[in-house]
Structure formats: structure tokens, C-alpha cells
Amino acid sequence: MANTFQLEILASDRPFYVGAAEQLVFPTVDGLMGILPGHESMVTIVSPGELKYLVDGEWHYAAISEGFAEVRRDYVLVLGDAIELPEEIDAKRAAEAAERAKERLLHKQSIMQYYHSQAALNRAMNRLKISKRHNHEI
Structure with a gap:
């Protein structure tokens, strides 16, 4: 498997995605934030918009409402009030x-x-x- 980090995306009503990911992109008040393995630790607010994450070379997309993200070198937690797949x-x-x-x-x-x-x-x-x-x- 490629260089990955553990990703947990949790909506207020359910776990949305838990597993390895290669990349993550989500909206913040300052624009889009991109995360790769080894990213510097931080906590930030997630703004409503499109969240996307790369798993095994395939991008997955979701609509996310307000929330926040905690980023560590090998782990990212995204908490959103509501998260939905396009379908x-x-x-x-x-x-x-x-x-x-x-x-x-x-x-x-x-x-x-x-x-x-x-x-x-x-x-x-x-x-x-x-x-x-x-x-x-x-």
C-alpha cells in the first residue's frame, strides 16, 4: 500500500469513513486544506463544502457541513455536523x-x-x- 495515514471521518449521526487514506482535501474558512501523510499537527475549523479523500488511488467525495479537523502526522480526525455522499x-x-x-x-x-x-x-x-x-x- 502507498504511503498512508489513518483517517476517521465522523458525522454527528454515524461513522462516515474509517480506514487508511493517501490524501484528504476539505474546506476551511481560509480555503481548501490538503493533507498528506506526515502533515504537521494542527486543529482547524471545517467549513461547509466538498470533502474528498483518496483511498487506493480512487477519490471519494462528500458534502460536509460545519465541523472541525484534528491532524497528526499519521492520523486525521474530521468531525462534521452532517456528511453525505453525493448519491x-x-x-x-x-x-x-x-x-x-x-x-x-x-x-x-x-x-x-x-x-x-x-x-x-x-x-x-x-x-x-x-x-x-x-x-x-x-
């Missing part, structure tokens, strides 16, 4: 959630409600983008 995403439901969030943004609301509506819209749009990118039949 698990209900595109119709995500589109409906985006429309509801857009509608809420048009109404007068407190700053906290605005941020919640904006976050809901971002999550829905992220799910739609990943679903469309990786499910060619949609």
Missing part, C-alpha cells in the same frame, strides 16, 4: 430548503435570524452543487 443527497429536498432560506432572507428579521437563514441557504446550495457535480443523472 445520498435528495436534490429536490435541498432545492426546497434553498428556496425557503431565500424567502426568509427577503423578510425583515433579527441579525441572528439573518445569519441562521444565510447558513441554511449555504448548506442547501452546497448539497445541490455536490449532488449535481457527482450524480450525472440529475
Whole structure:
């Protein structure tokens, strides 16, 4: 097997992936973070977006919401509030959630409600983008 590290990707409701990985790429507030075996230790916030990891030469993709990652030289732990494979995403439901969030943004609301509506819209749009990118039949 190629040079790998132990990867654990855990969603709030289930273990998503546990095993060896060759590379990992995930979104942060500063942009995409790439991890290779031997990476310097760190802890960082994971932003909503596309997470991808390389196992046995094949890339695997997922939509991830907010979370954080702990990186060590030979081990990476990614915790996400919600993590979904592209084929698990209900595109119709995500589109409906985006429309509801857009509608809420048009109404007068407190700053906290605005941020919640904006976050809901971002999550829905992220799910739609990943679903469309990786499910060619949609």
C-alpha cells in the first residue's frame, strides 16, 4: 500500500469513513486544506463544502457541513455536523430548503435570524452543487 495515514471521518449521526487514506482535501474558512501523510499537527475549523479523500488511488467525495479537523502526522480526525455522499443527497429536498432560506432572507428579521437563514441557504446550495457535480443523472 502507498504511503498512508489513518483517517476517521465522523458525522454527528454515524461513522462516515474509517480506514487508511493517501490524501484528504476539505474546506476551511481560509480555503481548501490538503493533507498528506506526515502533515504537521494542527486543529482547524471545517467549513461547509466538498470533502474528498483518496483511498487506493480512487477519490471519494462528500458534502460536509460545519465541523472541525484534528491532524497528526499519521492520523486525521474530521468531525462534521452532517456528511453525505453525493448519491445520498435528495436534490429536490435541498432545492426546497434553498428556496425557503431565500424567502426568509427577503423578510425583515433579527441579525441572528439573518445569519441562521444565510447558513441554511449555504448548506442547501452546497448539497445541490455536490449532488449535481457527482450524480450525472440529475
